[in-house]
Amino acid sequence: MLHVAIGKSLGAFALNVAFDAPAGVTAVFGRSGSGKTSVVNAVAGLLQPDAGKIAVGDKVLYDRQCRINLRPQHRSVGYVFQDARLFPHMSVHRNLTYGGTHDMARVIDVLGLGDLLHRRPAGLSGGEKQRVALGRALMSAPQILAMDEPLAALDAPRKAEILPYIERLRDEVQIPILYVSHDVSEVARLATTLVILEAGQVVASGPVGTVLSRPDVVPLLGVRDAGAVIGMKVAGRLLDDGLTELTFSGGRILMPGNLGKLGQSVRLRIPAQDVILATEPPKGISALNVLSVTITALEQGRGPGVAVGLRAGTDQLLARVTRRSAGRMGLAVGQQVYAIIKATAVGPEDIGG
């Protein structure tokens, strides 16, 4: 577990953050200038806080009161930047082993680097370069992996190519991974824990599914990007219709395409704007997915919208309706309603394993 509780003045900007990052991916999310890079730099030892403490398990990296401030090279933080920063004159193999050879065979396997070892960085695609940078960071036997917008410089196909590797890392490497991003779909797919920053402060943090389904988080993510993430299981395939049946605590839903093998866990992102509410069981509609849900919260936005928190079984969903509709329907906390989810609403980039 990584523990961060620090303060730092950077000119007119004040950073004041506290959060815990367990094993898995902790996404540090926020608008440009919210302080994401400063947090990661403080953990890596590239930025010295004015106050507070940073520790990984029992190992203290920084403690103002005890006057501890380990140098970057003594912190065991593997840092992957937006640009891969490989040595151009060295082969992939030499780049990888530059900082150490920890768990080499497994790192090469997990990141699919076997065929690249004798190549030079100049001949690699952006996604391949980032995989090498990740491999190099891992071979230095880090206790924390820090990634600052590692996919930001990549186009959509290269991003899609590298995301499964980062998912494997998340699931196989038992260290905290700090992952800076301002892309909600990336966060929804990769994060275990989510920390949202605004103007140098933590405004929401916790397990990704819990934070993303909070109605008060909608304005922080933007109306178009807000939506719940729910872990589901593949329960069947309707081959003739090209649909996959998924089950979760709130019932079953059908989604287009082949989303995995029977019994496989998938993470489904359901954008709030694609959930429609009805006070009566809907009849004669084309949508395949109707769930019985209970309203847990109603959050007025600054604009014409209301974010509606919904409980489906033990999971949380999020819907967005206009204030006018909420008033007309008489929506209230505790009310049982029907959530209609458009089956085409979820794109494949939003479905992670």
Ligand SMILES: Nc1ncnc2c1ncn2[C@@H]1O[C@H](COP(=O)(O)OP(=O)(O)OP(=O)(O)O)[C@@H](O)[C@H]1O
């Ligand atoms: N050395 C510095 N001196 C003064 N201000 C600084 C310094 N470093 C960062 N800042 C300011 O601190 C704020 C946070 O910067 P930071 O790079 O951490 O944000 P960010 O969320 O990572 O942004 P981006 O997504 O654009 O990279 C910004 O307003 C930035 O201008």
